[in-house]
Amino acid sequence: MNNSELQALKERYVAAGAASPNEQFAAYASNAEVWDADGKRMIDFAGGIGVLNVGHRHPKVVAAVKAQLDQLMHTCQTVMPYEGYVRVAQKLSEISPVRGHAKVMLANSGAEALENAVKIARAATGRTNIICFDGGYHGRTFMTMAMNGKVKPYQGDFGPMPGTVFRAPYPVDYHGVSEEEALRGLQMTLRTDADPANTAAIFIEPILGEGGFYAASPAFLKAIREICDEHGILMIVDEVQSGFGRSGKMFAIEHSGVEPDMMTMAKSMGDGMPISAIVGTDKLMDSSGPNSLGGTYTGSPVSCAAVLAVMDIFETEDILGAANRLGDKLATRFAIWQEKFEFVDNSRSVGAMAAFELVTDKASREPRADLAAAITAKAKENGLILLACGMHGNSIRFLMPVTIEDEVLEEGLAIIDKALSELTV
Structure with a gap:
């Protein structure tokens, strides 16, 4: 079944409180990539909300x-x-x-x-x-x-x-x-x-x-x-x-x-x-x-x-080392974004548990949940699964598998960079 057919079934049979707003349906996954029921590839920076640190369908598992x-x-x-x-x-x-x-x-x-x-x-x-x-x-x-x-x-x-x-x-x-x-x-x-x-x-x-x-x-x-x-x-x-x-x-x-x-x-x-x-x-x-x-x-x-x-x-497989190396890469990219964009601030990471905030400006620190929603939506349009979080809904969090391949990581980060550049504040 394709996405639209599955969406129709979801709307008819799945309780509204449990139903995902996402109209894409996962069909296949490998490490940090997921393909939907229409065959569209997505890079996964959510990891099932922190479930897939060693990747989708690790062969040993x-x-x-x-x-x-x-x-x-x-x-x-x-x-x-x-x-x-x-x-x-x-x-x-x-x-x-x-x-x-x-x-x-x-x-x-x-x-x-x-x-x-x-x-x-x-x-x-x-x-x-x-x-x-x-x-x-x-x-x-x-x-x-x-x-x-x-x-x-x-x-x-x-x-x-x-x-x-x-x-x-x-x-x-x-x-x-x-x-x-x-x-x-x-x-x-x-x-x-x-x-x-x-x-x-x-x-x-x-x-x-x-x-x-x-x-x-x-x-x-x-x-x-x-x-x-x-x-x-x-x-x-x-x-x-x-x-x-x-x-x-x-x-x-x-x-x-x-x-x-x-x-x-x-x-x-x-x-x-x-x-x-x-x-x-x-x-x-x-x-x-x-x-x-x-x-x-x-x-x-x-x-x-x-x-x-x-x-x-x-x-x-040195998963802890991979997590720390991934965290260093994310911190480096966050620092670039924080310097480049007035509305990106308070980047932080402990290992690969990493996030940054979207705000009106660095002086006011006023949270902008609307910008977080906009960037996650734009990321999805361009093939990236990305999540917001936080008491104010304005933090972008990173939970991709720590086993993510470098080229897939860079492709996902480029999607975020493009989305940040296109945002209208």
Whole structure:
């Protein structure tokens, strides 16, 4: 079927709230390129929203999934466990920088990982309050919607959110929130809303994902660690988007040297196969009763096979080096654009987790979400998949596979350069 035929079916049968506004339908993909149902080639700078750090259909992942399909597809691991689940748990325990010996629970999505992290934190501490940060994004389930630091489009239509979720400022100097002010805001939250004696955990993204690709400094993350230790609160880092090499390290928290009590991860750990994980210290992960954690499809054999292949790719193909080299190339190009265009500002990157902002001008720093929408639309017209993000909707983020070929990268960057040059401010 072609794009127009599929679009007609989508309009008739797919719920409006779940339907993509994109009228192109993916038919085939390889590394950083996608072809639609009409045969049009697109360069992919979105990577399935950070899912494809090692590229579309990496040969090792495809081979591992095919081999697993010949052996076992499903038993539900709580009914009859299998080797893949425990091997993935072992691998994640070995590489995750949590305090002490780590244990693992596998789930299906980032939101499900966050939901279970809340459950485990409450079971381990006997406390109920959760503190999150402005601009944070944790998912679309009810608890994670409450945890998100942004109302639209995630919460607006769905009525009251779960209680005992509180918020603190995330430090973004460019938009007027210093680290000092953010820490003062967190302390105020602990004094006025979330009694430390009843606060189970502080959740933080080391680098905001949906919130704009702003990185918390090592000093800020160390201060969070100290506040948690002072009050017996768990520090839980959300690495769903920043993990698995995006930042130039396996996990973004490693840039700070801080060891959290628990981590959540998903997206690129399975290179497109649905899987997520909660990794925490053994005492925390063992705190709830028998059969209190799990799900029918959690840690499916096929997804576990994909994760093990991804781990092998990281060990043999210098993915972290590729991420850092890609980040350097993006930073160089961003600096050129920031010098050339008055409306391009605040370019930033940690490894290949990179973004810049579109503003009225560098003096006012007034966000221009309309320009971000214009550049992503123009990029699409010219064969490039590109995403905006941020609290103000004015940041352009880069999530292409870190394995992208140089010539494909340059072709995509040239499309953006042309779009920037053609924008009418």
